[in-house]
Amino acid sequence: NISISFFSDWLSMVYMLAYIPLIVPAxxxxxxxxxxxxxxxxxxxxxxxxxxxxxxxxxxxFPVIMLGQSVSAVAQVFILGLPARVAAVWFGSNEVSTATAIGVFGNQIGCALGFFIPPIIILLYTGASISCFLFILVAICKSCFFSCFFFLFFVEKPDIPPSIAQMVVHSLDLDRSSSQVTNYFLSLKRLLKNVPFCVLLVTYGINTGSYYAIGTLLNPIVLNYFPSEQLNAGRIGLTLVMAGVLGSLVCGLWLDRTKWYK
Structure with a gap:
């Protein structure tokens, strides 16, 4: 059924829809x-x-699960920017790319498990199995929240800046006022006028858009040609993500060693 497939695809597309308007304020x-x-x-x-x-x-x-998925989509906007910030604040110039790759590693592992585990649950197709899976997911998410909430000794940044760039940031000592908002948008404006950055933005957008499009439509594409292969469709997605995880780690290490960012 086309309508069912269309609305099911929105369970994935809502993540991209939430990201577009919320990433700048986040x-x-x-x-x-x-x-x-x-x-x-x-x-x-x-x-x-x-x-x-x-x-x-x-x-x-279905509207209930769409509501829950939309809330999770908003949550990912606040999470996806953290690996790069942690890498920039806590690691030196020769470690930033590797640290970012490792930080993104967790998100990619989650995507890989998302391709692999749900098809197995669907094949069982009992209310009890799906319910158990969702409650386990809740327990994992709650443990992450409580770990973050009760981590009283959380330190935002090291006492000694790990790089020259962070040393400059520390020396500026910006206050938490409207001037910081102004500086943020001025930086954003300068980036959009930077041709190499815009080229990187477009190429990364094409790459990421292709990945998410394939990830969203992988199941109907595979099942169109190979009916009853739900499990193998998930394994194809798992292979896709794990290849990206390996490439991310290797390229992160390579960039830190060579500085061949172009």
Whole structure:
């Protein structure tokens, strides 16, 4: 059924839809409030989204699962910017690319498990198995939130800046006022006028867009030619993501050693 497939695809596309309008204010909030606050917001929204989806086991409750998925989509906006910020603040210039790759590693492993585990659950196709899977997901998300919330000794940045760039940032000692908002948008404006950055933006967008498009439509594409191969469709997605994880780690190490960013 085309309509069912279309609405099911929106369970994935809502992540991209939420990202477009929210990424700029989320990055601004990251600049003003720091890593700890962003981590708490992201983890609590993730836990809330997972909890809402526990009430959507029946097919007629699709709006409920869409609501939970939308909350989780908003949560990922607050999470995806953290690896690069942690790498920039805590690691030296020869370690930033590797640290970023390792930080993104967790997100990619989650995507890989998302391709691999749900098809197995669907093949079992019992309300109890799906319900159990969703409650396990809630428990994992809640443990992440409580770990972030009760981590009282969370340190935003090291006492000694790890790089020249961070030393400059420390020396500026910007206050948490409207001037910081102005500086953020001025930086954004300068980036959009930078031709190499715009080229990188377009090429990365094409690459990421292709990945998400294939990830969203992989199941119907495979099943169109190979019916009843739901499990192998998930394995194809797992292979796709794990190849990217390996490439990310190798390229991160290579960039830190060679500085061949072009």
């Amino acid at each position: 990055n601004l909030l990251l600049d003003r409030k720091g890593l700890h606050v962003m981590g708490m917001i992201g983890t609590i929204l993730n836990a809330l989204g997972a909890f809402v989806k526990c009430f959507a086991i029946s097919p007629e409750r």
